[in-house]
Structure formats: C-alpha cells, structure tokens
Amino acid sequence: MSDQSSSHSPIDILVVDDTPENIxxxxxxxxxxxxxxxxxxxxxxxLTAVQAQVPNLILLDIMMPDMDGYQxxxxxxxxxxxxxxxxxxxxxLNDAFDKVQAFQVGGTDYITKPFQIEEVLARIHHHLALQxxxxxxRQLNTNLEARVQERTQQLESAHAQxxxxxxxxxxxxxxxRAALIEQLDMLLHRASLxxxxxxxxxxxxxxxxxxxxxxxxxxxxxxxxxxIAHRLxxxxxxxxxxxxxxxxxxxxxxxxxxxxxxxxxxxxxxMQAFLAPFTLRDQQxxxxxxxxxxxGDSTYEQPEHILRxxxxxxxxxxAAGKAQYRVFEPAMHDSALxxxxxxxxxxxxxxxxxFLLHYQPxxxxxxxxxxxxxxxxxxxxxxxxxISPNEFIPIAEETGLIQPIGLLVLRQACHQLCDxxxxxxxxxxxxxxxxxxxxxFAHPNLTEQVYxxxxxxxxxxxxxxxxxxxxxxxxxxxSAADVLHNFRRRQIQLSMDDFGTGYSSLSxxxxxxxxxxxxxxxxxxxxTDLGVGNGLVPIIVAxxxxxxxxxxAEGIETQEQLAQLRSLNCDYGQGYLFAKPxxxxxxxxxxxxDPRW
Numbered sequence: 001m002s003d004q005s006s007s008h009s010p011i012d013i014l015v016v017d018d019t020p021e022n023i024x025x026x027x028x029x030x031x032x033x034x035x036x037x038x039x040x041x042x043x044x045x046x047l048t049a050v051q052a053q054v055p056n057l058i059l060l061d062i063m064m065p066d067m068d069g070y071q072x073x074x075x076x077x078x079x080x081x082x083x084x085x086x087x088x089x090x091x092x093l094n095d096a097f098d099k100v101q102a103f104q105v106g107g108t109d110y111i112t113k114p115f116q117i118e119e120v121l122a123r124i125h126h127h128l129a130l131q132x133x134x135x136x137x138r139q140l141n142t143n144l145e146a147r148v149q150e151r152t153q154q155l156e157s158a159h160a161q162x163x164x165x166x167x168x169x170x171x172x173x174x175x176x177r178a179a180l181i182e183q184l185d186m187l188l189h190r191a192s193l194x195x196x197x198x199x200x201x202x203x204x205x206x207x208x209x210x211x212x213x214x215x216x217x218x219x220x221x222x223x224x225x226x227x228i229a230h231r232l233x234x235x236x237x238x239x240x241x242x243x244x245x246x247x248x249x250x251x252x253x254x255x256x257x258x259x260x261x262x263x264x265x266x267x268x269x270x271m272q273a274f275l276a277p278f279t280l281r282d283q284q285x286x287x288x289x290x291x292x293x294x295x296g297d298s299t300y301e302q303p304e305h306i307l308r309x310x311x312x313x314x315x316x317x318x319a320a321g322k323a324q325y326r327v328f329e330p331a332m333h334d335s336a337l338x339x340x341x342x343x344x345x346x347x348x349x350x351x352x353x354x355f356l357l358h359y360q361p362x363x364x365x366x367x368x369x370x371x372x373x374x375x376x377x378x379x380x381x382x383x384x385x386x387i388s389p390n391e392f393i394p395i396a397e398e399t400g401l402i403q404p405i406g407l408l409v410l411r412q413a414c415h416q417l418c419d420x421x422x423x424x425x426x427x428x429x430x431x432x433x434x435x436x437x438x439x440x441f442a443h444p445n446l447t448e449q450v451y452x453x454x455x456x457x458x459x460x461x462x463x464x465x466x467x468x469x470x471x472x473x474x475x476x477x478x479s480a481a482d483v484l485h486n487f488r489r490r491q492i493q494l495s496m497d498d499f500g501t502g503y504s505s506l507s508x509x510x511x512x513x514x515x516x517x518x519x520x521x522x523x524x525x526x527x528t529d530l531g532v533g534n535g536l537v538p539i540i541v542a543x544x545x546x547x548x549x550x551x552x553a554e555g556i557e558t559q560e561q562l563a564q565l566r567s568l569n570c571d572y573g574q575g576y577l578f579a580k581p582x583x584x585x586x587x588x589x590x591x592x593x594d595p596r597w
Contacts, residue, residue, distance in 0.1 A: 010036040011128060012053065016046040016072065017061040017090065022113075026059060029117045030124075043067030047075060050082055057128060059120075060107075062091040062098065070105045077106035084134070086127040090115060171222055172229035175243040180251055183241055184303035187253070187296060195298045200254040200263035203310035204232075204270065207288040207322040209248035220280050227278045228287070235269055251310070263293040267325040290317040291325035312336050342392055345381065346401050355379055355405065357412050358581035361590065362433065362552065362574045365566050368596040372431030372465065374574065375413035376581045377405070397439055406440040407449060414457040414464065416584060421463075425588055433465040433495065438472035447486050454490075461490050465516070467497040473512060481511055488513040495552065499540060510547065516572075517544045521555025524565075524575070541568045562597065 013035045015026045020041070027037045038055065040046040043064055050058075058076070062069035069089060076082045086108040091098065099110045109123050167179035175183070184201070191197045206228070213221035225248065232242045232250060241253040254266055270291060277284035292314030294306050313328035315336075320326065349355060359373040379387045396402040417432040440446060454461055466487065473480040473496070484494055495516035496509070523537050537553070544551045553565050556575030565573055578597060579590060 010034060011057070012036045012038065012055040013124070014038045014040060014046065014049055014055040014058045016040045016043070016058060016064075016069070018042060018064040019061070022061070022090075025117075026120070029120075033121055035124075043069070043072040046072055050076065050085075054082055055085060056131070057124060058085055058087045059090050059124075060087050062089055062093055062102070070101060073102075073105045073107055084131075086131050088120075088123055088127065090120075169244040172226055172244050174229050174233075174250075175241060177243065177245045180241070180243040180245070180253070180307075181303045183243075183253055184296070184306055187255070188300055188303065188306075191296065191298045191300070196259075197297065198257040198259070198261075199296045200252075200257055200261070200266070201294045201296055201306050201310050202252040202254070202263060202267060202270070202325075203245075203292040203294075203307070203314045204250045204252070204289045205291075205314055205318070206248035207290055207318070209287065212285060212287070216280065216283075216285075223280055224278055224285065224287070227280075231273055231278075232270070235266070235273060245307075251307075257295070262295060262327055264325065264327065267291050267293060271323070271325070288323035290314055290322050292317055293325055293327045295327075309333060339395055342387070342395050343399050343401070346392060346396055346399070346405075349379060349381070350401065350404050350408070354381065355408060356583075357409065357416065358583060359416075359587045360574055360581040361579050361587075362431070362572050363578050363597055365562070365570055365573050370578075370591060370595070371429075371572065372433060373417075373587065374433040374435075374467075375409055375416075377409050378581075393437075397437055400439065402437045402439045403443060406435075406437055407453070410434050410450070411453050411457070414453055414459040417463060418457045418459045420588070421459075426591060428460070429463070431463050431465050431493065432459075433467050435467045435497065436472065438469065438475060441468055441472040441480070441483070442475060447483060450487070450492070451490065454492075461492045465493040465495050467495045467518065469497045470499065477511070481513075484513050509543075514547075514549055516550045516552055518552045518554055519570075521575070524553055524555040524561055525557060537565075537570075538568055541570055545569070 011034075013030055015023050015030070015037060016039075017023050017026070018041055023039045023041070027039060030037045038049055038053075040049050044067055046058070046060070049055075060069045060072060069091070073087050073089075076085065076087065083106075087106060088109040088111060089102045089107050090111050090113060091102075092113040094112045102110050108127055111120060111123060167175055167182070169176045187197075187199050191199075209221065209224070212224060225244070228248075228250065229242065229244065232252065236242060236252070237254075239255050243251050243253075245251055252266070252270075254263060257263070270289065274287055274289050277286050279285070292310040292312065294310045294313060296306055300306055309328040309332070312332045313326045316332055317324045317326040326332075356378040358376050358378050360376060361370045362372040362374060363369065364371040377389055377393075379389075379392055381387050393402070396405050413432050413434050417426070417430065420426045421428060421430070436446075443449070450464075450466070454464065468484075473484075487494055493515045494513065495518055496512070496514050497518045498520040499517045517540060519537060519540050523540075541551050550571040552572040552574065553570050554574055556562055556565065556573045556577045558577060561575075562573065562577060578595075582590065
C-alpha cells in the first residue's frame with residue numbers, strides 16, 4: 001500500500017507522452033500503485049487537462065510534435081495556479097545539455113528512457129513528499145503570519161490601553177500631567193513654526209478642598225473632583241483640553257487664541273461656573289478656585305516652563321485673597337527666583353548668625369522718658385546687603401524658618417537686656433518687647449522654650465513683653481488662652497500687637513489676659529486729628545482703660561500726634577519722633593543722654 005492511500009483522495013498524476021505504449025505502461029503501473037492517473041498525448045492536451053484540474057504531479061515527455069515538453073513546462077511555470085506542481089521529465093534524450101535545459105525551464109527531476117518503474121515510483125514518492133513538505137511549510141508560514149498579525153494587533157491594542165492608562169487620570173478619566181506635557185510640546189512645536197500662533201494654559205487650584213476632604217472624607221473628596229472635572233469639560237470648545245495634574249489641581253488648554261485674547265474672559269467663565277454649588281450626599285458644597293494664566297507662544301521652549309509660570313501666577317492669585325485669577329508676568333518669575341534664593345540664604349544665615357537686632361525706644365508719655373525697647377531683627381546679607389524684614393519675614397513664616405529665627409531674636413534680646421541691667425545702664429524695671437509670630441505662637445513647646453531662655457539669660461520675667469498679633473490668637477482661641485495664662489502666671493507681660501487691624505473681637509479680648517494693647521501705626525500716621533470723635537484711636541484707648549490695660553501707640557512722627565495721644569491718656573508711644581530702630585551702642589548713647597519728650 002502506498003503512502004497516498006491514507007489521503008482523503010488519491011494523488012492525481014498527469015502523464016504526458018505522444019507514445020500510447022508509454023502512456024499505457026505508466027498508467028497501469030501507477031494505478032496499481034494507488035495513484036489516480038490522467039493521460040495526455042500532446043502538449044496542448046496537457047495544458048487543457050491542467051486547466052480543468054491541477055494535478056499533484058506531472059510526468060512529461062520532451063520530444064512531442066507541435067509543442068515539446070520544454071514549452072509545456074515553461075507555460076506551467078508562468079501560471080500561478082500550476083507553477084508549484086512538480087514536473088518530472090521522461091525522455092530518451094540523455095545529453096547533459098538536454099537535462100540542463102529541462103531544469104532551466106522549471107523541471108523538478110529528469111528520468112532517462114528506457115526507465116525502470118521502480119525508479120519512477122521512487123522519484124514520484126520523493127517529489128510528492130517534498131511537495132507535501134513545501135505545502136506544510138507554506139501552511140505553517142501562512143498560519144505564522146496570521147498569528148503574528150493577530151499578536152501584533154493584540155500588542156497594538158494592549159499598547160493603546162497602556163498608553164491610555166499612562167496618559168489618563170484614574171479618578172476623573174481626564175488626561176493627566178503626562179498627557180498635558182505631550183499636548184503642550186505639540187503646541188510649542190506649532191508655535192515655533194508659526195510665531196503668530198498663541199494658546200492659553202490655565203492652572204486651577206481649589207481653595208477649600210482640604211476642608212471638604214477633612215470634614216466629609218476622602219471618598220466625598222474624590223466625588224467632588226469628578227464633579228469638578230465634568231463641570232470644567234462643559235466649558236470647553238472643541239479641541240480644547242482639561243487635565244487633572246494631581247490633588248485638586250486642574251489645567252485647561254485653550255487653542256487658537258486671537259491676538260487680543262489673554263485668557264481672562266475664559267477665567268471669568270470658570271469663576272462664574274464655580275458660583276453654583278456641588279451636591280455631595282444630598283449636601284450642597286461651595287468651592288472657590290484660584291487661577292493662574294499663561295499665554296503660550298514661540299517665546300517658550302519647554303512645556304515645564306509653562307507649567308512653572310502658571311503655578312507662579314496661581315500662587316499670586318491665592319496671595320491676593322483666593323477666588324481670583326492672575327495672568328503671568330515675567331516679574332512674577334523674578335520674584336519667585338528671589339523668594340527661592342532668600343529661602344536658601346535664610347537657612348545659611350541662621351547657621352552663620354548673620355542676623356542683627358536693632359532696638360526702638362518705647363516712651364512713657366506721662367514722663368517723656370524711655371521705659372523700654374522693642375527688639376527688631378535685621379539681616380545683613382553678605383552679598384545683597386541689608387535686607388528688609390518686610391521681605392524676608394514673610395518668606396521665613398511660609399517656610400517655617402520663622403521658628404528658629406524667632407527663638408534667636410528672643411534669646412539675643414533677653415541676653416542684651418540682662419547685660420545692660422548688670423552694667424546698670426538701664427533700670428531693673430526696663431522692659432524688652434519681642435514679637436512672636438503666629439507660627440511660633442502655635443508651636444506646642446512655646447512656653448517651655450520661653451522659660452528656658454529666661455532661665456538661660458537670667459532675665460527677670462517681668463522685664464519681658466511678648467507681642468502677639470490678633471490673628472495668631474484667633475487661630476485657636478481656646479489654646480491661645482491657656483498659653484497666655486501660663487505666661488501671666490510667670491509674670492511675663494503680654495501685648496496684643498497691631499490691635500484694630502484684625503478680628504478686634506471684644507468678647508475674645510475679654511478672655512485673654514493682656515497687659516497692653518498696641519495701636520497699629522496705620523491709625524496714627526497721616527492723621528492730623530486723633531481727638532475724641534475722630535477715628536478709632538479714642539475708642540481703642542477707652543477699651544484698654546476699661547479692661548485695665550496699658551495702651552502703646554506705634555508710628556508717632558509729629559509733635560501734634562504726641563500731644564493728641566497724651567490728651568487721650570495713651571500710656572506709651574514709639575515712632576520716629578523719638579528714634580528710629582538703633583544699634584545697641586546707639587541705644588546706650590541715647591539712654592545715657594536721658595532725653596525727655
């Protein structure tokens with residue numbers, strides 16, 4: 001039994017020979033071997049038979065009339081349907097040239113007549129096996145190509161999904177920071193090709209999000225962010241983009257700005273959109289946003305610089321009172337760089353002890369004599385010279401550096417007064433006033449720190465006056481009252497600084513054990529009449545007297561102001577009329593001259 005008997009249909013072999021005896025012999029022997037045999041007596045008959053049904057193999061004689069075997073083979077090999085069919089030449093021609101030509105026209109094998117049927121069968125089986133192997137390889141290649149194509153599609157789909165995850169915010173499904181960077185990079189490239197092209201980037205920060213998160217929980221906070229994302233999407237024009245950068249920050253990209261558009265009109269729309277409440281758990285929540293705006297154009301080279309500037313502008317919007325927007329200006333960046341430089345230099349200055357204390361006299365208005373001093377910090381920067389406290393104190397407060405700086409001031413001021421007392425340069429009751437920042441006042445170890453410095457310097461507690469602002473006290477009134485009572489029990493004097501510019505709540509004031517009220521300089525300077533019925537100064541003096549507090553007026557610059565404050569029974573005063581803040585040696589010279597005002 002031949003290998004072909006295992007197939008679903010017998011192997012189809014076409015025998016082409018112009019000699020009937022040869023065809024009859026081959027047909028009989030091949031049929032007995034299990035093959036299906038078709039016969040053709042000429043080349044043209046062979047081509048017709050092939051068109052009717054493509055055989056598995058062809059036995060082809062060379063020497064035939066009208067069309068020889070070479071011509072038949074050439075035509076078969078030019079037809080895509082038959083070019084893969086094995087062709088075995090059977091010929092009496094035994095010249096090497098004939099064999100070479102047979103292979104040149106596409107023949108698979110060459111058998112010389114007279115032939116042995118065993119050889120023919122062996123050659124047929126060999127080439128059928130090769131053909132089967134070729135077909136299997138072609139099928140495997142086809143399957144492999146299909147598999148590769150399927151796998152490629154799967155990888156492309158997975159890549160698209162991964163890219164979506166990488167460029168998408170998991171909570172709001174908005175584009176994230178990475179997607180925003182890609183968008184800005186594309187827009188900057190467009191702007192580099194067209195210098196007239198402009199776009200806007202708005203950075204939004206929710207002003208009250210932390211309060212909502214802390215009060216209602218993070219799940220409610222997440223739902224609020226989703227609602228915010230949806231509301232912002234409703235404001236956009238086609239092609240514009242909103243993305244979530246993280247936390248409660250969102251960025252909006254507005255395309256194709258007109259030359260006169262600076263993004264502020266859209267910022268107004270955003271502000272109006274946030275006037276309506278958000279509903280969370282059947283509860284209405286109001287949220288404000290601060291917005292920084294940057295106009296993107298060919299002057300920018302990197303997306304990160306745009307985001308840096310939007311953040312700077314947004315910071316200015318928050319500093320202006322929140323629920324506002326600001327358009328970025330180069331001066332803002334210069335200010336931010338100086339802020340960073342001063343912060344860095346402040347940390348070094350604390351270690352290098354670059355801070356100095358100047359002292360401004362506080363005068364008893366009833367006697368006209370100096371009764372105490374207020375310690376005021378100065379910073380002698382090694383490169384920038386003297387830096388105003390108005391510039392570096394807010395930076396120190398924002399960065400937390402005010403804590404070590406405040407302790408430095410307190411320690412140095414107490415040391416200085418104690419030294420003067422030991423030298424009998426001032427009286428034993430001479431006082432030193434030192435400001436406590438809100439950050440210092442909120443520190444849990446404040447009382448221990450103050451007591452330790454008093455013990456270290458050996459300064460009598462009653463000579464120290466701690467000046468505290470209303471805003472510092474009102475941050476946590478109950479805790480503040482405890483701290484103040486602890487100081488009072490140690491005989492440390494307490495002054496409420498800048499009274500009248502903050503909360504000025506009489507109900508709270510009654511709860512705090514204050515010794516002095518300091519009238520802010522803004523109520524004194526520029527005033528020509530401080531008498532009864534004119535302004536708040538008489539009212540503040542009356543309040544202090546009612547509560548058995550002394551009154552200290554800041555900012556006295558003229559004799560007229562001094563006279564009017566004396567007529568109001570104001571207890572103490574300080575200002576440039578008496579002296580500007582002085583260096584320690586100048587203070588001693590002034591005290592030694594025993595001035596009277």
